[in-house]
Amino acid sequence: MTTASPNRSTIGGFAGVAAFVLGLLVFSLGGLAPAGAHSALIVASPSPAQEVGGEVTIVDLVFNGGIEDSTVFLEDPNGERIDGELELKAKNWLRLVVDPLETEGQYIVRFSFISEDTDPVDSAYAFKYAVDGPDAIPLSSSTDLLNPQEGPGAMFWVVSVALVLGLALFAGLMAERLRKTRMARIAQDEGSGDASTDVPVEP
Numbered sequence: 001m002t003t004a005s006p007n008r009s010t011i012g013g014f015a016g017v018a019a020f021v022l023g024l025l026v027f028s029l030g031g032l033a034p035a036g037a038h039s040a041l042i043v044a045s046p047s048p049a050q051e052v053g054g055e056v057t058i059v060d061l062v063f064n065g066g067i068e069d070s071t072v073f074l075e076d077p078n079g080e081r082i083d084g085e086l087e088l089k090a091k092n093w094l095r096l097v098v099d100p101l102e103t104e105g106q107y108i109v110r111f112s113f114i115s116e117d118t119d120p121v122d123s124a125y126a127f128k129y130a131v132d133g134p135d136a137i138p139l140s141s142s143t144d145l146l147n148p149q150e151g152p153g154a155m156f157w158v159v160s161v162a163l164v165l166g167l168a169l170f171a172g173l174m175a176e177r178l179r180k181t182r183m184a185r186i187a188q189d190e191g192s193g194d195a196s197t198d199v200p201v202e203p
């Protein structure tokens with residue numbers, strides 16, 4: 001009996017290649033995911049549809065990724081454009097500072113930028129200004145949505161590696177089990193005579 005050894009290494013090799021390809025797939029998907037999406041608005045103050053009052057001079061926009069070459073301006077209830085001073089408070093946080101709003105009614109915040117994935121994004125939302133409305137609350141730098149991690153977090157890699165190792169282990173166990181089954185069958189087929197001496201001893 002000399003076929004058991006090559007079969008075993010063939011199965012083991014196949015399992016290894018399968019685990020490697022799977023691992024490669026998981027890692028490449030993980031690497032592509034964050035780069036494949038536009039940076040989108042996740043938090044704003046005033047927020048979309050919110051009614052604010054008092055002295056409103058600040059519009060904060062926070063995105064789920066980095067932004068570049070940004071433009072932000074307001075349109076007042078008469079459709080007049082209001083420009084202000086634009087600050088990049090963080091790589092994903094824009095602050096527009098304008099003169100205190102006066103005209104009551106709907107304001108449109110228009111913003112455009114180049115997304116982290118190099119795509120241009122052009123969007124807008126509206127809020128309402130009423131002198132007696134509730135105060136707008138500008139964002140503070142303690143907001144945990146600011147400065148998101150670059151790419152997938154550490155937990156993603158830990159889970160990926162564990163998954164690949166688990167799959168490799170499973171494939172190895174299956175290969176070993178298959179080998180044992182096959183050898184048992186061969187032993188059976190060859191009868192109780194000289195088969196027992198031909199089957200290699202378990203390592």
Ligand SMILES: [Cu+2]
Binds near residue numbers: 117
């Ligand atoms: Cu995009």
